[in-house]
Amino acid sequence: MNDDVKIRIRNLTKVFYQKGESTTALDNVTLDILDGEFVCLVGPSGCGKTTLLRILADLEQPSAGEYEIAREKEDRPLQSMVFQERGVIPWLTVRDNVAFGLEMRKLPKKVVKERTDYYLEKTGLMAFADRYPKELSGGMKQRVGIARAFANDPEILLMDEPFAALDEQNKFILQEELLQIWAETRKTVLFITHSIDEALLLSDRILLMSAQPGRISEEIRVAAPRPRTMEAIRADPGVAEQFVRVLKHLQDEVQRSRG
Amino acid sequence: MPSEHNPVAVERAEWKKRQLKERMKQLLTVSSPIFMLLLWELLSRTAVIDPRFFPPPTAILETFWNLAVSGELLTHIGVSLYRIFGGFLLGVIPGVVIGLLMGLYSPVRHFVQPIVMALMPIPTLALLPIIIILFGIGDLSKVVTIAGSVFFPVVINTAAGVMNIDPIHMDLAKNYGADSKDYFLKIAFPGALPVMLEGIQMGQAIALLTIVAAEMMGSVSGIGFLIWTSYKAFLLQEMYVGLILISFFGYLFSLLLRGLQRKILRWR
Numbered sequence: 001m002n003d004d005v006k007i008r009i010r011n012l013t014k015v016f017y018q019k020g021e022s023t024t025a026l027d028n029v030t031l032d033i034l035d036g037e038f039v040c041l042v043g044p045s046g047c048g049k050t051t052l053l054r055i056l057a058d059l060e061q062p063s064a065g066e067y068e069i070a071r072e073k074e075d076r077p078l079q080s081m082v083f084q085e086r087g088v089i090p091w092l093t094v095r096d097n098v099a100f101g102l103e104m105r106k107l108p109k110k111v112v113k114e115r116t117d118y119y120l121e122k123t124g125l126m127a128f129a130d131r132y133p134k135e136l137s138g139g140m141k142q143r144v145g146i147a148r149a150f151a152n153d154p155e156i157l158l159m160d161e162p163f164a165a166l167d168e169q170n171k172f173i174l175q176e177e178l179l180q181i182w183a184e185t186r187k188t189v190l191f192i193t194h195s196i197d198e199a200l201l202l203s204d205r206i207l208l209m210s211a212q213p214g215r216i217s218e219e220i221r222v223a224a225p226r227p228r229t230m231e232a233i234r235a236d237p238g239v240a241e242q243f244v245r246v247l248k249h250l251q252d253e254v255q256r257s258r259g
Numbered sequence: 260m261p262s263e264h265n266p267v268a269v270e271r272a273e274w275k276k277r278q279l280k281e282r283m284k285q286l287l288t289v290s291s292p293i294f295m296l297l298l299w300e301l302l303s304r305t306a307v308i309d310p311r312f313f314p315p316p317t318a319i320l321e322t323f324w325n326l327a328v329s330g331e332l333l334t335h336i337g338v339s340l341y342r343i344f345g346g347f348l349l350g351v352i353p354g355v356v357i358g359l360l361m362g363l364y365s366p367v368r369h370f371v372q373p374i375v376m377a378l379m380p381i382p383t384l385a386l387l388p389i390i391i392i393l394f395g396i397g398d399l400s401k402v403v404t405i406a407g408s409v410f411f412p413v414v415i416n417t418a419a420g421v422m423n424i425d426p427i428h429m430d431l432a433k434n435y436g437a438d439s440k441d442y443f444l445k446i447a448f449p450g451a452l453p454v455m456l457e458g459i460q461m462g463q464a465i466a467l468l469t470i471v472a473a474e475m476m477g478s479v480s481g482i483g484f485l486i487w488t489s490y491k492a493f494l495l496q497e498m499y500v501g502l503i504l505i506s507f508f509g510y511l512f513s514l515l516l517r518g519l520q521r522k523i524l525r526w527r
Contacts, residue, residue, distance in 0.1 A: 080434065080435065086425055090526055091526045101436070104435050148435075
């Protein structure tokens, strides 16, 4: 195994079976994701991208095949997930939400406070630390989810369309903030999205998925230099070409699943 | 500058109008019970409604005062409150515990649910003769009767409260490595609390309904006893004193519980 491989997925298959009918959500997916790589999974609804993420998050068991997440430090959790907006727990304050993973791991109080403070500061949440999530805007709530995952310092980060519910302006801001925090830690990220723009801005590599059965049908490298901004990405002619390529692929996929 | 051209002044006038409307609404809320009492007094004094059945409120108040001064009233209130609290706790605590277990563990739910559903429609009051045989005519039988009535709304609401927690919070707890104790303390219990408290609120109302009926049968004291013996002796003013007490405590308890609810559920 290549030393640089962080996530190694081999022949991963997931079948959902109910009342004599089976759906293949993932069909024999084999994939390597390198250490420090930011990978986006893009595909139409129901193509199995969420299933793949949930398996890596240990929330779903594969029907066949295997995967491995390389462990660098013994005391680190293997993975942490950034959930959608609803993932922020309404009865915990912003601080307790961010500290959630650290508390669950029973780390010393001082460490919990230090790391929580660091990411509260980093995400601009410090002023809201003792508030409840109901008082936060959608963008702020999503910062809580991001801060919680980064504070937990896992081997890899899994993100399940974290910005899907945000308006366009807030989305741009949060995407760039995410890139800044990510640049500091260079964690391996697997990120699910519907948005082609988002994938092109964030990732080193885009994996296009096709539905029924769920497979990775194409892979696109995004060569644009980092640090990236939305403006630079939009102005880059190479990226524009790639946008069209991804768009074509997705449209073909949607057509195919209709026909 | 004339005020109608000043946008702030226009809006301030609008705001004042809204404030006035709000105050009117508050006034209506406060005046409605007073209005009812006045109407009652008037109709009873003029014998439009039969004062033997509906004695005027002032007469009831006088009876209330006499009963209070004699110390009789305080005894009845004390006894009833003791039974209500005892029965309430004896119903709420097992209700919360069993409800949480039902919500958390589906085998428990599947086993206990049919029993709860089958027992719930039986009025505890219909079982009162058996309860009296088993627990005597003292406090214990009343406490058990109330507990039996309070238990059901609490157990059902607590189980429903756990079931209603967004699955994403369970995923989150699992993904971040919560053990079962943390899962219970940080997710299941606080998440179930809003619906659970609704059940407890309902249980409190049922406890008051039950105490009156329970004290009417096989009892020698309490507000229910006061109502029942006064009625049998045709001392309707004394009966009304009992009814007003029940109404007062019902209102008081639900205000207290609402306050508690607001305090505990600040995050909502």
